[in-house]
Amino acid sequence: MNIIVLVKQVPDTTEVKLDPKTGNLIREGIESIINPDDRYAIEAAVSLKERHGGKVTAISMGPPQAIDAISEAMGMGVDQGILLSDKAFAGADTWATSFTLGKAIEKVGEFDLIICGRQAIDGDTAQIGPQVADYLDVPQVTYVFDIEKVEEDGIVVKRRLEDGFERIQCSLPALLTVIGELNEPRYPLVDRLLDACKEKAPIAVWNAADLGVQVSEVGLSGSLTQVIKTFAPKVERQGQILEGDTQTVVGELLGKLKENRLI
Numbered sequence: 695m696n697i698i699v700l701v702k703q704v705p706d707t708t709e710v711k712l713d714p715k716t717g718n719l720i721r722e723g724i725e726s727i728i729n730p731d732d733r734y735a736i737e738a739a740v741s742l743k744e745r746h747g748g749k750v751t752a753i754s755m756g757p758p759q760a761i762d763a764i765s766e767a768m769g770m771g772v773d774q775g776i777l778l779s780d781k782a783f784a785g786a787d788t789w790a791t792s793f794t795l796g797k798a799i800e801k802v803g804e805f806d807l808i809i810c811g812r813q814a815i816d817g818d819t820a821q822i823g824p825q826v827a828d829y830l831d832v833p834q835v836t837y838v839f840d841i842e843k844v845e846e847d848g849i850v851v852k853r854r855l856e857d858g859f860e861r862i863q864c865s866l867p868a869l870l871t872v873i874g875e876l877n878e879p880r881y882p883l884v885d886r887l888l889d890a891c892k893e894k895a896p897i898a899v900w901n902a903a904d905l906g907v908q909v910s911e912v913g914l915s916g917s918l919t920q921v922i923k924t925f926a927p928k929v930e931r932q933g934q935i936l937e938g939d940t941q942t943v944v945g946e947l948l949g950k951l952k953e954n955r956l957i
């Protein structure tokens with residue numbers, strides 16, 4: 695089985711703070727990690743390879759330091775890593791990101807399965823998986839929490855719904871987006887991690903020219919959407935202290951709660 699796993703490097707926080715002046719993420723002082731959902735994707739890919747044979751390729755689009763995320767994925771058992779890094783990719787919206795990842799997958803060649811996380815903790819759109827599947831014209835199953843069966847030409851998976859689940863049979867090649875219920879990701883092995891860090895293991899770095907794309911098709915210029923403004927809502931708490939004897943204060947409080955239709 696040839697499996698491609700999409701791995702995003704994200705800031706290690708669920709409370710991403712924005713610079714109020716520029717609207718950009720404040721990344722200083724925040725460590726980068728593999729997006730949590732992507733660890734489940736990596737674990738799923740590596741354990742499928744262990745059971746069915748084949749090869750796992752991790753692809754990440756990001757700045758040069760995103761190579762650390764790929765190295766860690768290789769420490770977990772991924773065989774080959776590809777970093778898509780080019781100034782031309784900067785400012786990509788989800789479409790431009792999916793297009794670039796799709797082009798890289800086409801360059802990798804034949805695959806049976808693409809596995810990615812359901813959602814990234816920074817961008818938070820959950821659009822990349824579905825858009826990559828759409829670009830490559832392969833079926834997709836989202837919110838997968840169980841991979842039941844893999845056959846030569848198909849796969850049976852369970853996808854989580856708000857109040858239950860669906861059991862889905864899907865032809866291959868296909869794309870899955872996965873959630874945390876799926877498995878318990880393994881820790882990277884130190885020797886594999888060292889091999890990746892010492893560049894003994896193969897991590898390729900591809901730019902726009904390597905993908906055969908025009909600069910106008912990727913990054914900010916290839917984006918179909920533009921963020922006009924990003925902001926965190928201002929929290930303005932207005933406190934009021936009621937003074938007097940208990941009976942008066944309770945009466946006043948009840949009056950205010952009724953006035954504001956809170957009771």
Ligand SMILES: Cc1cc2nc3c(=O)[nH]c(=O)nc-3n(C[C@H](O)[C@H](O)[C@H](O)COP(=O)(O)OP(=O)(O)OC[C@H]3O[C@@H](n4cnc5c(N)ncnc54)[C@H](O)[C@@H]3O)c2cc1C
Pocket residue numbers: 700701702703729731732735753754755756784785786787788789791792795809810811812813814815816817818819820821822823917919920921
């Ligand atoms: C208009 C616009 C402009 C933007 N400009 C910038 C910008 O200037 N700089 C910037 O850093 N971001 C920018 N972004 C955010 C960027 O587009 C998203 O971070 C990116 O497209 C991924 O979307 P997401 O984080 O919501 O991923 P999701 O769709 O939530 O991720 C789902 C899964 O897709 C895979 N995946 C997602 N992203 C990648 C990746 N890069 N490589 C490999 N796999 C991946 C992972 O498996 C992940 O779990 C912009 C977004 C918009 C809408």
